[in-house]
Amino acid sequence: MGQNVVKREVKKGLELYELRKLESAIDEWNKALHRLNGAGDNPTKFVILGHVCCAYFDMGKYRCIITYARKQLEVAETIEQETEACLNLSRAYERLGEYSIAEEYCKKCLSRDTKDSKWVKYAFLLYGRLYFKQCQFYKGLKNLEEAKSFEKLSDDIAFRILVNISYGQFYTFVNDMETGCMYILKCIEILETNSDSYITKKFHKSIQLELAKIHLENSRLNEALDTCENVMKDAIESRDRQLQGECLYVFAEIHRRSRSFERASPRYESAYAIFTEIGDRYGLMQVLYGMAKTTCLQQDFDQAVDLFKKTLDAAQEIGNKMYAVKCCVNLIDLCDTGSIESTQSYEQLLDDLLEQMGLYCGVCSEAIGKTKEQLDMLPCCHLIHTRCACHLARYTWGRKEKMRPCPTCRKLSSSNPML
Ligand SMILES: [Zn+2]
Ligand SMILES: [Zn+2]
Numbered sequence: 001m002g003q004n005v006v007k008r009e010v011k012k013g014l015e016l017y018e019l020r021k022l023e024s025a026i027d028e029w030n031k032a033l034h035r036l037n038g039a040g041d042n043p044t045k046f047v048i049l050g051h052v053c054c055a056y057f058d059m060g061k062y063r064c065i066i067t068y069a070r071k072q073l074e075v076a077e078t079i080e081q082e083t084e085a086c087l088n089l090s091r092a093y094e095r096l097g098e099y100s101i102a103e104e105y106c107k108k109c110l111s112r113d114t115k116d117s118k119w120v121k122y123a124f125l126l127y128g129r130l131y132f133k134q135c136q137f138y139k140g141l142k143n144l145e146e147a148k149s150f151e152k153l154s155d156d157i158a159f160r161i162l163v164n165i166s167y168g169q170f171y172t173f174v175n176d177m178e179t180g181c182m183y184i185l186k187c188i189e190i191l192e193t194n195s196d197s198y199i200t201k202k203f204h205k206s207i208q209l210e211l212a213k214i215h216l217e218n219s220r221l222n223e224a225l226d227t228c229e230n231v232m233k234d235a236i237e238s239r240d241r242q243l244q245g246e247c248l249y250v251f252a253e254i255h256r257r258s259r260s261f262e263r264a265s266p267r268y269e270s271a272y273a274i275f276t277e278i279g280d281r282y283g284l285m286q287v288l289y290g291m292a293k294t295t296c297l298q299q300d301f302d303q304a305v306d307l308f309k310k311t312l313d314a315a316q317e318i319g320n321k322m323y324a325v326k327c328c329v330n331l332i333d334l335c336d337t338g339s340i341e342s343t344q345s346y347e348q349l350l351d352d353l354l355e356q357m358g359l360y361c362g363v364c365s366e367a368i369g370k371t372k373e374q375l376d377m378l379p380c381c382h383l384i385h386t387r388c389a390c391h392l393a394r395y396t397w398g399r400k401e402k403m404r405p406c407p408t409c410r411k412l413s414s415s416n417p418m419l
Contacts (some may be wrong), residue, residue: 002039006032010048018198020238022055029055046085052086058202060278061240065092083109083119090126095242097281097318099130106130121150125162132170133282135321135357140170141381157194159205161187168210173322174359174369174383177217184210205234205243212250217372219370221254228254245274245283249290256294264294285314285323292330301339305331321353322369328353362407363388380411389417 015298028050036045049072056064060293069092073085087205090105095230110121123148127166131140144166151163187207191200215224228250235243268291276282292307308327315323328350332343359368361384368375374386384407392407403412 002035003041006035006044009035010044010051013048017051020029020058020201022059022239026052027226028111028130036252041128042078043372046072046079046081046100049075050084050088053092053231055176057091059239060095060245061227061277062092066096067087083123087119087122087126090123094126094130094133095282096279097133097285099134099319102126103117103222120158121147121156121159124150125159125166129166132166135359137170137357137359137383138381141377141383144170144379147397149333157196157199158203159188160190161199161207164190165207165210172210172214172217175217175372176375177214177372178374180210181211181214184214191294201238205231205238205240208234209243209246209250216250216253216257221258224250225254241274241278242283245271245280246276246351247280249283249287252287252290256290258298259297261294264292268294278279280313281318282320285311285318285320288314289323289326292327296330296334301334301337305339308334321357325350325353325357352387359383360408361388363392378406379413379415380406380409382408393417 002359009028013025013032016022016025016028021178027139029052033045033048033052036048040247049068050070053065053072054066056062057120065088069085071086071259072088073082076082076085086105086108090102090109093099093105094100103327109119110127124143128140128142128144128147131137133141143162147163147166147377151160154160164183164187166178167185170180171177172180173181174331184207187203187210189204192206194200197354209229212224212227212231215227228247231243232247232251234240248267248271255261255264255267268287272284272287272291275281276289288311290305292304292311295301296306298305308330312324312327312331315321317329322328331346332350334340335343354367360366361368362378362382363384366385368383368385375383376386392404405412406415406416
C-alpha cells in the first residue's frame with residue numbers, strides 16, 4: 001500500500017518536473033521521502049534524492065543540493081552507488097566556489113567506479129571545469145579532452161552539450177572568441193537535431209546566454225541585449241536563480257560598455273544579491289570586477305581601488321588567477337591617479353600569477369588571452385596562437401612525415417603543424 005503511494009508520488013513529481021514546476025515536484029518527492037523514513041528501501045530513496053538534487057540544480061539552489069546529496073551519499077554507501085552522489089556534491093561545491101572540496105568528491109568518483117562510463121565521463125568533465133575555474137588551463141584541457149573521448153561514443157545529448165559549452169566557455173575566457181563561438185554554435189546544432197523536448201527546454205536558455213556573452217565580448221551590444229532579454233524571460237519563468245543572476249550581470253556589462261552607468265549599477269547590485277543568495281562566489285567575483293570597472297570609468301578612483309582590492313581578495317579566495325591578474329593590472333594602472341600608494345606588491349603578485357598560470361604561447365612566448373586572438377591546441381593540450389602555427393611548422397621543417405615536437409613540453413606528435 002505504502003509502496004504504491006510512494007510510486008505515485010515519485011511519478012507525479014517527475015510529471016511536474018517535466019512541466020518545469022520544480023518546487024511542486026520537490027514537494028511531491030519530499031512527501032515520498034517522508035513516507036519512506038524508517039523503511040529500508042534504500043534504492044528508492046537514492047533515486048528520489050537524486051531527483052531532488054537535479055531539480056535544485058535547475059533552480060540554482062546549491063546549498064540545498066549539498067543537504068540532499070549528503071543524504072544521498074549516506075544511502076548510496078549501503079547500496080554501493082556512491083559515484084552519482086559524489087558527483088552531485090562535487091557539482092554543487094563547484095558552483096559554490098569551493099573548488100578543493102569539489103575536487104575531493106570528483107577524485108572519489110574516479111577512484112570508485114572507473115568502469116561505469118555513465119558517471120566517469122561527467123567526473124572528467126567536472127575536473128576540467130574545476131581546473132578552468134582555477135585557471136590551471138593545461139590540466140583543464142587534459143581532462144576536458146578525456147571527457148571528449150567519451151563524447152564520440154556517447155548518445156547522451158546532455159553530456160555532449162555540456163562538453164561543448166565547457167570548451168566554448170574556455171576559449172571565450174582566454175579571449176579566442178572565434179573558437180569559443182564555434183563550440184557554442186555546435187551546441188545549438190546538437191540541440192536542433194535532438195528530438196527530446198525536455199533536453200531542449202533544459203539547455204536552450206543556457207546556450208543562448210553563452211551566445212549573448214560572445215556578442216557582448218565582440219561589442220555587438222544590441223544582439224547581446226536581445227538575446228539576453230529572451231533568456232531572462234525564460235529564467236524567470238523557470239525560476240532559475242543562477243541564470244537570472246547571470247542575465248542581470250550580462251545586462252550590467254552591456255550598459256557599462258555603452259557607458260550608461262546609471263543603468264549598469266542597479267543591475268550589478270541585483271546580480272550581486274542573487275549570487276549572494278545562492279552562494280555563487282564566482283558570480284560574485286565577476287560582479288565586483290564589473291562594479292570596479294564602472295566606478296573607474298566614472299573616475300571615482302578611490303572607490304575603484306577599494307573595489308578592485310575586494311575583487312582581488314574574492315578571486316584569490318576561490319583561486320581564480322585570471323581575475324586576480326586583471327585586478328593587479330588595474331590597480332597598477334590606477335597608481336597614476338594617486339589613489340594608491342605603492343604598486344610594488346601588485347607587480348610582484350602579477351608576475352607570480354602569470355607564472356603559475358603558464359598561459360604562454362610556446363612559439364612566441366607572449367601571454368595568451370591579453371588580446372582577442374585565435375588559438376590552436378596541440379595534441380598534448382598546449383596552446384599556441386594560430387598566427388604562430390606557421391612559425392612552428394617552419395621550425396620543424398624537414399620533419400614532414402615524422403613526429404614534430406611541441407615547443408612547450410617537447411612532446412612529439414605527427415599532428416603538430418607542418419608546412
Ligand atoms: Zn604565439
Ligand atoms: Zn606540449
